[in-house]
Amino acid sequence: xxxLSVAQEILEIVNQYxxxxxxxxxxxxxxxxxxxxxxLTDSLTFCFDVITSDTPLSGVRLEVVQIPVKIKCTGCNxxxxxxxxxxxxxICGNNQIKIVSGTELWVDEIExxxxxxxxx
Amino acid sequence: xxxxxxxxxxxxxxxxxxxQNRELFRGKNLFTMNLVSSPGSxxxxxxxxTIHHTKNKFxxxxxxxxxxxxxxxxxxxxxxxxxxxxxxxxxxxxEAGLVRDAYIQIEKNNFEVLFxxxxxxxxxxAGYDLGEDLKVVIVSTTEGDDKPLKYPAMxxxxxxxxxxxxxxxxxxxxxxxxxxxxALSINPSLKVFKTSCTTDEGIAEWCGWIESKIKR
Numbered sequence: 001x002x003x004l005s006v007a008q009e010i011l012e013i014v015n016q017y018x019x020x021x022x023x024x025x026x027x028x029x030x031x032x033x034x035x036x037x038x039x040l041t042d043s044l045t046f047c048f049d050v051i052t053s054d055t056p057l058s059g060v061r062l063e064v065v066q067i068p069v070k071i072k073c074t075g076c077n078x079x080x081x082x083x084x085x086x087x088x089x090x091i092c093g094n095n096q097i098k099i100v101s102g103t104e105l106w107v108d109e110i111e112x113x114x115x116x117x118x119x120x
Numbered sequence: 121x122x123x124x125x126x127x128x129x130x131x132x133x134x135x136x137x138x139x140q141n142r143e144l145f146r147g148k149n150l151f152t153m154n155l156v157s158s159p160g161s162x163x164x165x166x167x168x169x170t171i172h173h174t175k176n177k178f179x180x181x182x183x184x185x186x187x188x189x190x191x192x193x194x195x196x197x198x199x200x201x202x203x204x205x206x207x208x209x210x211x212x213x214x215e216a217g218l219v220r221d222a223y224i225q226i227e228k229n230n231f232e233v234l235f236x237x238x239x240x241x242x243x244x245x246a247g248y249d250l251g252e253d254l255k256v257v258i259v260s261t262t263e264g265d266d267k268p269l270k271y272p273a274m275x276x277x278x279x280x281x282x283x284x285x286x287x288x289x290x291x292x293x294x295x296x297x298x299x300x301x302x303a304l305s306i307n308p309s310l311k312v313f314k315t316s317c318t319t320d321e322g323i324a325e326w327c328g329w330i331e332s333k334i335k336r
Contacts, residue, residue, distance in 0.1 A: 002212050002244040009130045017124050027121070031130070038243055038273050085272040087306050095308050099276075105131060105247070110124040 007047035013107045021056045027111045028061040034104040036069045069102030137216035141251025149335040152234040157258035159240030162284040164192045165317035171199045173327045179231040183222045185214040185239045202226040213244035232334050242271035254279035261285045265299035275306040287316040
């Protein structure tokens with residue numbers, strides 16, 4: 001539901017690195033989204049497309065890399081991947097676990113078109 | 121083709137303001153709770169019963185968040201405590217900047233406990249730190265016993281759980297045992313309270329817990 005405001009924050013960060021962009025400057029924006037971050041990927045890319053349309057960033061691809069949910073068990077000390085809503089160590093069954101990844105919401109990188117191509 | 125490496129949190133602006141809020145609240149020795157639940161679980165009723173039961177023990181202030189109307193603030197204001205209503209105009213969650221601006225309006229009052237009542241929504245508020253000490257998730261028995269499994273992030277991020285409307289258990293299709301089991305499977309460290317704002321069952325225990333958290 002809050003993908004629109006998340007898309008706006010992403011755009012704001014992109015604008016800090018590429019201020020006053022010209023069309024065909026930015027190729028894609030790569031974001032990392034944890035599978036436990038309450039973000040619907042399709043909705044996020046849709047919102048990003050909507051807010052960039054009719055701007056110089058129109059057509060820029062928002063590339064979403066999904067990060068699986070990983071935990072570290074405080075019992076057996078092993079790291080494993082889990083599928084919420086099951087929050088227990090798949091190795092020993094202990095439910096005293098720490099989430100080590102899967103809550104990310106990061107702007108990772110911006111990919112630019114080569115300047116030479118742009119000039120042509 | 122060139123690449124600009126960024127590696128920045130999307131919500132870093134909110135997180136930075138939340139951290140400022142946290143320092144501000146700690147500087148004033150406030151115990152601050154972010155109340156989260158689906159619409160109609162009884163967040164405002166819990167706030168009202170808490171104020172009623174603790175008026176001789178500690179002072180409370182309230183920041184209300186709603187998509188529309190100031191109905192909740194009016195309810196709470198009747199108890200004579202400082203209250204600010206944030207109307208989000210459609211936004212599905214509170215953000216740290218909104219809470220900071222609301223707090224500034226009441227900071228001159230004397231209070232030790234601050235309730236921030238979030239927008240009724242079990243999804244979006246989970247991702248936004250407001251600078252609170254802890255999140256309290258409220259679920260009512262009329263919602264059924266499966267909500268923790270359907271909205272795990274909120275239950276995982278909360279420190280306390282209030283199961284509200286327990287007086288209605290005989291009339292609704294909700295097993296307290298299953299609800300509790302589901303919640304603790306997501307987050308075994310949840311501090312659990314079972315309350316009714318109609319009969320006041322469990323309210324004294326909840327208020328006692330708040331009192332134990334106050335930083336005097």
